[in-house]
Amino acid sequence: MKRLLGFATAATLVGVLVAAFGAGPGGQLTAHAQSSDLVLTLDIGKATATTGDTLTFTSEITNNGAAATPALIANLTFASIDLDTYVDPEDWSPQRTIAIAPIGPGQSATQSWTVTPVLPGEIAIYVAVLPGEPELVSNGSIAASPGLRLSVDEHRSLNPGGVLPVVVAVPAFVAAAFVGLVAARRRI
């Protein structure tokens, strides 16, 4: 499964590059709505968070074309803006791919995404859409959303996950128990 997701991510990135440098006429959804007919929007454009927070946002895909789209795959993608922050997408979001049923002309589909920032830094997040099989290879054309700029600050917690009481109390209890045992033995 992970391998498939990795493949999809790679394909998405390649697609984005292709789209950025201008896809040729072959990059169209034959007999379906074309990629230029798809409009992707995000409900937020900027956000700030601290590491460990959970950020939720939605993306909306609107088919402005005259024909229905094929089945689509929406993929969440991250890019470091400061070029200094290492982003491992698997760490940042548990679900980065969503399958979307064909969208009729003039209709929209909404996807919900969850992101948990792991490291501080400036990150761009966007959603890319590409057709599912069989058009993926033959006529794959990609549409992408505008970027969401996420500024992440470092979160510092003395009590991560509420474990602090236990990690302090257990050694203290063990030490106290042994001191008690030794004292009891001396009295014998």
Add this chain to the structure above:
Amino acid sequence: MSAVPGSGRLASGWSVVLGQELKDLWLAARGQALVLTFALLLSALTYLAAMNRELNLLDQRDTVNLVLQLTLGLGVVLALLFSADSLSGERERETLETLLLTPLTPREVAIGKLLASLTVWPVIMIVAVPYVFALRVGSALSIESIAAASAVGSILTVAFASFGMALSTVSDSNRLSLGVSLFAFVVLMAPTQLPLSGWLGDLMVSVNPVSAGSLSRQDRRQRPFVGR
């Protein structure tokens, strides 16, 4: 001549040895220092695991797995080392002969010492339990993980401690029995940390008690998540 004097309740020979060994282990600095060190180690590990989980670097199952892996490894190796030291250590300290000059049979001496070294495992496991619950993976998973680790650990501890005792029986040197024990542990532990594939890998994992036990524990731990 009566071999049994007095009117008090008499303990069997091995239980007298066991009682003294338990005192030596748990009322002396050696055992206490080890358990305290283990608790501190587990505290550090749990804290870091919880921090990583909060950052989403580890999932819940992995944090529990980390804690129980450390517990299992340390519990088994400590029981192994204590049993490996038991007879060869006495021989080296020249205290074994006087013990063998008592009416106890060598078997009684060995049983008492083996049982004492086995107590390391439950003590270590008891110390680990609060940490597993502190990681808040849900009581069902916590209990199942603890039960699985306890079962696997008990089997491994008995096996390794018996092996250590056998080594200790035949070895004149404490260094030799401890060295061979540790080597055997590392050799058997290695397949759990190395990527093994193919039928040979499967075979090695299956015949090795440590890797087989570890696999079984992971299977049990992951069962509630199958199909996710």
Add this chain to the structure above:
Amino acid sequence: MRALEQRNDATPAAETDQAVLSVHGISKTFGSVAAVRELSFEAYSGEIIGLLGPNGAGKTTAMRVLSTLLRPTQGSFSLDGIPHTRSVEIRQRLGVLPESSGFPKHWRGVEYIRYYARLYRYSSSEANKVAARLLSEVERFGRAKDRIGTYSRGMRQRLGVARALVNIPRVIFLDEPTLGLDPAGQRQMLALIKDVAGRRGSTVLLGTHFLDEVEESCSRIIILNHGRVIAEGLIADIKRKAAPTSLRVRVAPDRRETALTAIEQAPGVTAAHSVDGKADVFTATFDAAWLGEHGDAGMNSAIRALTDANVPVLSFELEGGRLSDAFLALTKEDSE
């Protein structure tokens, strides 16, 4: 206390003349090396028997066989009529202080004795009493509750003896109990051994290099060499086996010439000469056959000759009349 009394009542103690320990032709070999060969002797209640021999003579191996730690290659022995094959019962009646006996240094003395009492199947409360009593007997420094690691060697040896006495043994094996002790410690240990044999009626087999302490404490001795018994019996008899054949005499220096002539002419004397260049000390060597005929008193002829010649005798001693001489003579003879 009641436990101890019961034990004493239960033992077939010194009331009979039967041997407590009977050893018949014990041999022990390690590969091709015979450590003990054909060892046979009997020991009776209250006896202290010295087991002597040069290094490697087989003393320690013999004790290890007799204490059931090693199986004899040949022969048999019994303790209180119990055959050596019933080793647990033998050990129930045996106390041993091995030569290289270690102690758990972090234990307290009282804890150590209590543990061994428990191993001899005393109940917990009886073990406490036994420990307190034995330690008061052998440990006179009031340090029973101190850690053994802080004890001197002498104190540890006494603790070892206390441990060997825990089960009120019929026979006690002490292997070099005074090794490493200062003279005061040696004296205390010997007194303790004599007390054990005398007051408790236990039989003591004392393995040692120190012939003085054997002469002081033992009634009988067994001398081993190369794993074999080369002499056994009362100390006086052993000494006699290495009977003196010469006399050392010291006279006034101004009568040296007269003395030498008188000694040379004394009956039975085969040779006389000064010792180590000292003008006033002579050694007179007697004819062995003549001594055999006249006994030790035959040596009086040399003294008589000196007094007849009006030579003042300042001191004299029989050479070879000590146990050490007998021991050396016997072991040398055996080696040749």
